Amino acid sequence: xxxxxxxRKTLLIRETVTxxxxxxxxxxxxxxxxxxxxxxPLAGRFHADLTxxxxxxxxxxxxxxxxxxxxxxxxxxxxxxxxxxxVNGDLEHGGACIHPRLGAPMRAAVGGGAALIPxxxxxxxxxxxxxxxxxxxxxxxxxxxxxxxxxxxxxxxxPDEIVVCVAYADGPRPHPRVGAGPVAG
Numbered sequence: 001x002x003x004x005x006x007x008r009k010t011l012l013i014r015e016t017v018t019x020x021x022x023x024x025x026x027x028x029x030x031x032x033x034x035x036x037x038x039x040x041p042l043a044g045r046f047h048a049d050l051t052x053x054x055x056x057x058x059x060x061x062x063x064x065x066x067x068x069x070x071x072x073x074x075x076x077x078x079x080x081x082x083x084x085x086x087v088n089g090d091l092e093h094g095g096a097c098i099h100p101r102l103g104a105p106m107r108a109a110v111g112g113g114a115a116l117i118p119x120x121x122x123x124x125x126x127x128x129x130x131x132x133x134x135x136x137x138x139x140x141x142x143x144x145x146x147x148x149x150x151x152x153x154x155x156x157x158x159p160d161e162i163v164v165c166v167a168y169a170d171g172p173r174p175h176p177r178v179g180a181g182p183v184a185g
Contacts, residue, residue, distance in 0.1 A: 005056040006039040020174040029171035034068035043088040043160040053096035061105030069109040074170035076110040078134040082165040083121040086157035094121030113137035144176030
């Protein structure tokens with residue numbers, strides 16, 4: 001197990017959708033995001049070796065994924081990940097936290113996942129929102145499951161911090177009507 005990163009705080013955000021934007025009821029859809037605000041050990045200057053950030057992703061992956069998956073009322077159908085990097089960091093710092101080592105624990109927490117995990121990273125100041133893209137965990141072409149969960153932390157990221165986010169959903173968008181996606185063959 002990698003060394004634990006310096007975590008300032010964690011958040012667990014739960015959103016339950018029971019109707020679409022027009023008030024048309026739908027089966028409840030729950031989206032959960034688990035976030036950790038961590039110190040960025042590479043903030044402030046260029047580093048060719050991003051290994052410390054790979055380790056942060058690995059260390060947070062199990063913890064955040066387990067918390068988020070356990071908070072869902074039903075099995076996870078969709079997943080996504082994101083990183084919000086403080087302004088003394090680099091966009092590549094966010095990618096280093098969420099790409100090389102975060103996916104395996106996310107898949108393990110929900111019993112697998114054949115599809116790539118959609119992701120997003122950006123540089124931002126305190127309180128900036130981040131859109132966590134969601135996609136079906138086993139079918140990358142499931143159009144009803146292309147979705148977004150927008151989250152923010154009022155006091156993060158500070159200039160030398162990164163907010164690492166994992167998200168799961170137990171259903172598609174409310175009343176998806178754009179088709180099922182291409183048929184394999």
